[in-house]
Amino acid sequence: MATKHDKPKVGEEPARQDAPPAVLALDLKPGALSPENRAYFDKCQEKLGFVPNVLLSYAHDDAKLTAFAAFYNDLMLAPSGLSKLEREMIAVAVSSVNRCYYCLSAHGAAVRQLSGDPVLGELMAMNYRAANLSARHRAMLDFSVKLTETPHLIGDDDREGLRKAGFGERDIWDIGAVASFYNMSNRMASAVDMRPNAEYHGQAR
Amino acid sequence: MATKHDKPKVGEEPARQDAPPAVLALDLKPGALSPENRAYFDKCQEKLGFVPNVLLSYAHDDAKLTAFAAFYNDLMLAPSGLSKLEREMIAVAVSSVNRCYYCLSAHGAAVRQLSGDPVLGELMAMNYRAANLSARHRAMLDFSVKLTETPHLIGDDDREGLRKAGFGERDIWDIGAVASFYNMSNRMASAVDMRPNAEYHGQAR
C-alpha cells in the first residue's frame, strides 16, 4: 500500500504488477485499520473500483485517516448552497494554480463526471478564465483563485462581490472552505509526491 | 458569537461590551452545539480563559466544528517526532508567508509560551531566517516555506534534505501535514476575516 514508489521511466517496461503500486515517496508502512476504515475502503473498492491513493497515503496512521476522511466528506458531500460540481470546480481551479498533479487528475475526473462535460474538466485544469462561465461561477472561481494566490489581499470588497453574484453568507463560508482545503491538499500531495490512481486519467473523457 | 463584526476604528471609542464581540465578517448565526462540543468549549474557557475565535467561527455548524477540531487536535497534539513547539514554529513561519493576522496572533503566542522565548515568536512571525536556528529547525522551516510558496517545485531533493537533517519518514509526513494545514487555515481566516481573541497579543511577552 503506502510504500515508497519507484516511478516507471518513460518508455521503460512497467513495473511488475504482483506488488501493489506505491502511492507516495515516503517509506511508511501501512498501519492497522479500524473496522470503520476497513469498511470505508471496501465501499470505495465496490463503488469506484479502487481505493483513492490519498486514502492509502493516510493509511499509515488510522487516526489521521479517520480525521482526514471525516473532514473531507463533510466538506465535499454535506448539504451546501454549492452543488457537488461547483465544489469540484473550485478544487480543480485551485489545484491548477498550485500545479498539483494528484488533485488535477482526481478532481478533474470528478468535474468531467459530475458535469457530463469533458471539456469543462480540461478548462478548469488549464485556465478557467478561458471557459464561458456564468457570472456566478466566474465570481466563485475568481474568489477562490485570489484566496489561493494572495490570501492577504482578500477584503470586504471580495466578499461583497460574492454577495452580488447571488451567494449567501453560508455559501461564502463554503467557497472559502473548499478553496482553502485544496490549498492544504495540494501541498500535502506535493510534500509526499502522492501519485493518482491510474483509473482517473481515462474517466469520463 | 459568530456574527458579522464592526471593527472599532483606530482612535474611536471601543464598541460596547454587553454584546459578545464578533469574530468574523460573515453574518452566520451560531448553531446548536453537541454536548461534546459544549464540553470542549467549557474546557477551553477553563484552561485558556476564553474560547479561541477560530472555534467560535466554526460554531455555526456543529458538524464542521467537530471535523475541524478533530483534525486540528490530531495534527497539533498527537504524538509525533516533532515537538509541539516545532509544530507551532511551522505554523507561524507559514502564516508569515501568507500574512495571516489571526494565525500570527494565536500561534505567535503559542511559540512564545512553549519556548519561553518571546523573541523566538517575533522571529517566526517576522522572518525566520533572521533567527539563529539549529540546522534541524532551519531545514524544517525552509521545507515548510518552500511548500507554501512553490509547492509545485518540491521534489526528491527537498525530502532528502530533511532526511539529512535527521528527520525520519514519518517526521517528513508531519512537517508536510502541519505546513499544509496552515495554508488552509490562513486562507480560511482571510476568507472570512477571522479576528483573533484579544488575549493573544499580550501573552508571554
Next chain:
Amino acid sequence: MATKHDKPKVGEEPARQDAPPAVLALDLKPGALSPENRAYFDKCQEKLGFVPNVLLSYAHDDAKLTAFAAFYNDLMLAPSGLSKLEREMIAVAVSSVNRCYYCLSAHGAAVRQLSGDPVLGELMAMNYRAANLSARHRAMLDFSVKLTETPHLIGDDDREGLRKAGFGERDIWDIGAVASFYNMSNRMASAVDMRPNAEYHGQAR
C-alpha cells in the same frame, strides 16, 4: 470561419451547427486563400479530419498564414536532434507555464498520440516535474521552463547543463527555438482567445 465567437454557456443548449463555429474573439473576415494554402487546408482535412483552428485564425490574411505555417512546419517537422515527441513535450510544458488553453489542448493531444502514453500528456500539461523523466528530458524541460519564466537569467551555466545532458550545439538551438516559439504562440492564442478544435480533447486518451 474566423469570426467572433459566442461561447456556449455551461449547461446551455449548444449553438446551432448550421454556421461554422467561431474560432477567435475578433471579428475578422476570412480572406481569399492562395491555391497552396487551399491545398494545405485540404490536406489537413483529409489527414486530421479537420483544419486546426490556429490556421483558420490566420486565414484572414493569406500572407500571414503562409509565413506562420512555413515557420511552424520547419520548427516542428524538420530534421532535428530532437524527436517530434520531444518538441511536443516542450510545447506543452511551456504552454502549461503560460496556461494557454488552445496550445495545451492541441499539443497535449500530440504528446498523447506520439508517445502512445496518455498519462505523459497529462503530466506535461499539469506539472512536468511530477513525471519520472530521463535526465535528458528533465534538463530539456527545465531549460525550456526557465527560458519561459525568467529569460533574463539564462546564462552559460544553463547551456552547459544541456551539453552535460548530452545535447549538441544545434540541439540547444532547437530547444531554445521550440520553447521560444510557444511563448509566442501561447500569447497569440490568448490575445485573440483562440478556441481549440473540439476533436483534440478526446484524442488518444
Next chain:
Amino acid sequence: MATKHDKPKVGEEPARQDAPPAVLALDLKPGALSPENRAYFDKCQEKLGFVPNVLLSYAHDDAKLTAFAAFYNDLMLAPSGLSKLEREMIAVAVSSVNRCYYCLSAHGAAVRQLSGDPVLGELMAMNYRAANLSARHRAMLDFSVKLTETPHLIGDDDREGLRKAGFGERDIWDIGAVASFYNMSNRMASAVDMRPNAEYHGQAR
C-alpha cells in the same frame, strides 16, 4: 560568422579584428546560403552598413533563416493599421519586460530613428509608463505588456479597451502578433546569448 564568442572583458584589450566577431554562444558553423538569402544579406550591408546579428545567428541553417526572415518582414513591414514606429515601440516595451539585451539595443535604435526622438527610445527601454503617451499608445503598450507578463489573464475587457482606444479588429490582431513575436525573439536571443551589432548603440542619439 555565427561562431561561439568570447566576450571581451570590461577594461581588457578588445579581441583582434581579423576574425569576424562572434554573435552567439553556440558553436554553430555558418551554412551555405541560398542565392536569395545571400542577396538579402547584401542588401542589409548596403542599406544598413551591416548584417544584423540575428540574421547571422540563423545563418547556420538556410531554411530557418528563410522562414524567420519571411515571418519577421511580414510582421514589421507589411501594411498595417499600426505604423512601423508603433510596432517598434511594442518591440522595445516587451523587450524591456524580458530584459533582452539584443532586442533593446536593436529595436531601441529603431525607435530613435523612426521617431527622431532619442528620448522616446530610452523611455520605451526603461519604463514606458514614464513617457507622456497618447491614450492610443498607452492602451497599446499596456495590452502588450499584460500579454507579456500574464497572458493567461487577457480577456474580453482587454480587447474592448483597445477598441475604445480606437483600434480595429485587425489592429488588435497586429498588436497581439507583434507583442507575441518579441516574446519569442527575446527568448531566442537569451537562449543563445545573441550579441547586438556594435552599430546600434550610437545610432540616432
Next chain:
Amino acid sequence: MATKHDKPKVGEEPARQDAPPAVLALDLKPGALSPENRAYFDKCQEKLGFVPNVLLSYAHDDAKLTAFAAFYNDLMLAPSGLSKLEREMIAVAVSSVNRCYYCLSAHGAAVRQLSGDPVLGELMAMNYRAANLSARHRAMLDFSVKLTETPHLIGDDDREGLRKAGFGERDIWDIGAVASFYNMSNRMASAVDMRPNAEYHGQAR
C-alpha cells in the same frame, strides 16, 4: 560595539554579558566619534536607556553616522502634515513587505508607544489590511506598499488618490519620502544582518 556577532542558538546558554553585544554580521571596528555624535549617543542612553543598534552599526564611520542621523531625524521628527505615528505606521507597513527583522522590532515598538495601542503595532507588522483604518490611513499605506512592491507602476492616479484622501502636495512628498527611506533602511539592515536591541520586544505591549 559594532563587531561581528555570534547569535545565541535557540535553547543554548546566552552569550556572556561582559562583552558588549554584537550588532551586525560584519567585522567592523567602531571608529572615533565626534563630540556631537558622542553627545547624541549619551542623549539616547539617557532618554531611551540604550543606543539603538542602527546607530552603533553606523559608528564605524563617524561621517556616515552623522549623515544618516541627520537624514533620519529630519524625516521622522521634522514638522510635517504627517504625525509621528503616521510616519511610524508607514515604516512598519513597508518593513513588513520587506520582512525586515530589525525595523519591524524597532518601529513596531514605536507604533505601540505613540498610539498607546499594542494591537495596532501588531497589525502594521502582520498585515495592515486587517486593521480597521480610516480612509486616510488606508490610502497612505496602500500608496506606501505599492511604492515598495512595484515602484515602476506608480502613476498620476496614485497621487490623485492621496489628494482625494485629503493629503496635500507636501504630504505626498512626505509619504513618498518615508516609504522610500524604509526601503533603504530595511535593505541596509538585511545586508549586514543588523540585530535589534533586546529592549524593543517588550516595550508598550
Next chain:
Amino acid sequence: MATKHDKPKVGEEPARQDAPPAVLALDLKPGALSPENRAYFDKCQEKLGFVPNVLLSYAHDDAKLTAFAAFYNDLMLAPSGLSKLEREMIAVAVSSVNRCYYCLSAHGAAVRQLSGDPVLGELMAMNYRAANLSARHRAMLDFSVKLTETPHLIGDDDREGLRKAGFGERDIWDIGAVASFYNMSNRMASAVDMRPNAEYHGQAR
C-alpha cells in the same frame, strides 16, 4: 523650478521655453535656499552645465535638500574600496530592477562617462548579466540585485560570497549602502515622477 510638470505629448509641439521646465508631478514651490545650497547649485551649473533635477526636487525644503545632498555625497564620493564607477554600476543595476526612469538616465550617463565605455552603461541598464564582467563585478551586482529583489533572503552565504570575490568587511558595507540607497532614490523618483535633465540622454554616447 520644482513645479508640477505637463509632459509634452509625443509628436506635439514642445512646451514654450520661457518658463523653467517642471521637474516633478507635485505642485511644490521652491523654498529659500541657504547660502551653502545656493553655492552648491552654482557649482553644479558651472561644472555640469545644469543643476540635477533631483536637487531641484528637494529644493522646496532647504533642510531636506541639505540632508539629502550630504548623505548622497558621502555615499558616492567619499573614499571607499569601491571605485566611483563601481558605485555607479550598482546604482544603474538596481535602478534597472526598479525600472526608474530618472536614475537610469542620470546614472547610466555616469557609467558611460566614468568608464569611457558607452556600451557598459547600456548593459547595466538593460541586463547586467549580459555583460562580460569580472568575477568581482558579477558578485557585487548579484548581491546588489538580490538585496533589491528579495532582501529577506540575504544571509551569511551571500556575505561570504562577497568575501570570496575579494571584498573586505567595509566594502560589503559600502555595496549594501549603495544598493540600499538606490532602492530609496528609485522610489522617491517614482513617487513624485521626477524627470531627468535632458542633458543626460546624449552624454558620453
